[in-house]
Amino acid sequence: MDGVEGNRIGERVDAAAWGAFSSDFRGRLIEIGDPEYEQARRIWNGMIDKHPALIAECRGTADVAAAVNLAREQHLEVAVRSGGHNVAGTSVCDGGIVIDLSAMRGVWVDPQHRRVRAQGGATLGDVDREAQAFGLATPLGAVSVTGIAGLTLNGGLGHLRRQFGLSCDNLTAMEIVTADGRIRTASPEENSDLFWALQGGGGNFGVVTAFEYRLHEVGPELFGLFVWHAADADASPMKRFREWAATAPREASVLAFYGFIPAIEEFPEEQWGQPCYALLGSYNGAPEEAERVFGPLREFARPVADFSGVHRYTELQTLLEADYPKGLHYYWKAVYLDDLTDPVLEFIARRGAASPSKLTTLDVWQLGGALSEVPREATAFWHRDKPYMLTFEANWEDPAESEANLTWVRESVAELRSMEGASGGYGNFPGLGEDPAQALYGDNHERLVAVKDRYDPDNLFHLNQNIMPAGGKRSIA
Numbered sequence: 162m163d164g165v166e167g168n169r170i171g172e173r174v175d176a177a178a179w180g181a182f183s184s185d186f187r188g189r190l191i192e193i194g195d196p197e198y199e200q201a202r203r204i205w206n207g208m209i210d211k212h213p214a215l216i217a218e219c220r221g222t223a224d225v226a227a228a229v230n231l232a233r234e235q236h237l238e239v240a241v242r243s244g245g246h247n248v249a250g251t252s253v254c255d256g257g258i259v260i261d262l263s264a265m266r267g268v269w270v271d272p273q274h275r276r277v278r279a280q281g282g283a284t285l286g287d288v289d290r291e292a293q294a295f296g297l298a299t300p301l302g303a304v305s306v307t308g309i310a311g312l313t314l315n316g317g318l319g320h321l322r323r324q325f326g327l328s329c330d331n332l333t334a335m336e337i338v339t340a341d342g343r344i345r346t347a348s349p350e351e352n353s354d355l356f357w358a359l360q361g362g363g364g365n366f367g368v369v370t371a372f373e374y375r376l377h378e379v380g381p382e383l384f385g386l387f388v389w390h391a392a393d394a395d396a397s398p399m400k401r402f403r404e405w406a407a408t409a410p411r412e413a414s415v416l417a418f419y420g421f422i423p424a425i426e427e428f429p430e431e432q433w434g435q436p437c438y439a440l441l442g443s444y445n446g447a448p449e450e451a452e453r454v455f456g457p458l459r460e461f462a463r464p465v466a467d468f469s470g471v472h473r474y475t476e477l478q479t480l481l482e483a484d485y486p487k488g489l490h491y492y493w494k495a496v497y498l499d500d501l502t503d504p505v506l507e508f509i510a511r512r513g514a515a516s517p518s519k520l521t522t523l524d525v526w527q528l529g530g531a532l533s534e535v536p537r538e539a540t541a542f543w544h545r546d547k548p549y550m551l552t553f554e555a556n557w558e559d560p561a562e563s564e565a566n567l568t569w570v571r572e573s574v575a576e577l578r579s580m581e582g583a584s585g586g587y588g589n590f591p592g593l594g595e596d597p598a599q600a601l602y603g604d605n606h607e608r609l610v611a612v613k614d615r616y617d618p619d620n621l622f623h624l625n626q627n628i629m630p631a632g633g634k635r636s637i638a
């Protein structure tokens with residue numbers, strides 16, 4: 162508890178305001194010294210070690226509005242937590258209040274109108290499970306325990322991205338508590354400027370208490386690709402992937418990564434720890450067609466292992482869960498690519514081999530399809546015209562290795578950005594939030610500043626990829 166004495170909330174705020182707030186609040190209020198505090202302040206990324214004065218675990222929108230009002234009136238630092246999985250750890254803060262939506266996970270499906278409404282703290286798994294009960298889904302990310310809120314507000318890339326677009330492209334409406342404590346609807350009809358900004362502009366504009374999405378027919382069974390090839394000197398699995406991607410149907414999305422063969426019995430022991438290229442993806446259509454479509458990625462060489470096959474969609478969404486346990490150390494950053502050139506492939510192999518951790522991967526996300534057909538100005542999400550995104554996912558166990566891993570990612574990103582056709586960044590893989598907002602929002606940044614000025618001119622919500630209001634209040638923590 163070093164360095165946090167004197168941070169109990171009652172000592173930080175006006176007694177009458179605290180009394181009124183705490184007697185009305187319906188959820189749990191967790192303070193320093195409470196038995197639940199240690200567990201409640203921890204988030205997924207073990208690198209993040211912060212001590213908020215209060216965790217306000219909300220039961221509903223009224224609790225969220227009360228917490229926003231308390232924070233604004235009492236000048237408290239504010240962090241907003243939904244799934245708690247953002248790598249930058251912005252869902253927790255030192256000394257202030259965490260507005261925690263993780264207990265708000267209700268999901269309602271309207272199959273007739275093909276809509277799903279979910280509370281802000283829902284996980285991907287919560288939404289997928291309910292929607293799949295009707296044979297439907299909305300495009301979310303690829304790991305079911307992560308939150309829909311952070312994912313959607315920063316874009317949202319998953320298995321269905323090339324067929325149905327980003328998560329934020331499928332939004333039809335949201336309920337949001339803005340910095341003034343008002344509960345508003347954001348939709349194409351109501352507060353349309355806010356709706357536009359929330360489609361990719363991150364957590365800058367308030368606390369979203371409910372998301373409503375369009376649904377599509379998906380599965381319930383579909384073919385998942387997961388094939389592992391040895392890393393040869395010629396990077397041939399990546400070259401085969403590049404060739405395949407040029408004509409791939411949009412029902413298929415693939416992520417190709419450089420990594421190391423895990424030391425587990427599913428892989429031949431003599432291969433453990435060896436560098437490899439793996440191809441992970443899915444095809445939303447007939448399994449026989451999927452076998453044909455993915456054939457070139459599986460059959461060109463004898464793979465080290467091939468776990469491809471037909472899965473329930475909800476199973477596919479849990480396939481990677483065990484690879485990212487809570488409490489490990491994580492530092493992830495992303496750069497978009499105009500092309501997967503030979504110099505980029507050489508770079509991936511070289512930087513991959515130099516990684517300080519064998520849990521680390523370098524992931525090439527195939528983009529294009531539906532997400533690239535939305536005009537860049539139509540939503541806040543800017544980088545739609547890029548066919549690939551390369552992410553550096555540094556994962557390690559020992560805190561003593563943090564410096565080496567951070568340095569490896571930062572040097573890799575700097576080198577890649579100096580190469581032709583590499584640019585930008587993605588709000589869901591933000592490192593520790595070092596990149597300026599312009600790197601994410603491109604020419605949409607100015608319009609986002611105008612929306613920020615309107616709904617959060619004092620920058621109450623600034624623990625995010627911050628869009629500074631024109632008045633420039635508060636600095637990025």
Ligand SMILES: Cc1cc2nc3c(=O)[nH]c(=O)nc-3n(C[C@H](O)[C@H](O)[C@H](O)COP(=O)(O)OP(=O)(O)OC[C@H]3O[C@@H](n4cnc5c(N)ncnc54)[C@H](O)[C@@H]3O)c2cc1C
Pocket residue numbers: 205241242243244245246247248250251252253262281282301302303304307308309310311312314315316317318319363364365367368369370485589590624625626
């Ligand atoms: C294991 C793993 C797998 C992942 N896979 C993918 C993937 O396949 N595709 C992809 O695109 N991304 C992926 N991500 C990235 C993930 O989408 C982001 O980390 C995302 O931010 C997580 O959302 P969250 O609700 O858990 O975030 P939190 O950590 O709870 O919040 C992050 C930030 O979002 C904002 N925020 C959160 N809730 C709200 C709210 N209700 N209202 C307003 N602002 C809010 C705040 O600024 C907050 O600081 C993955 C992450 C992990 C850890």
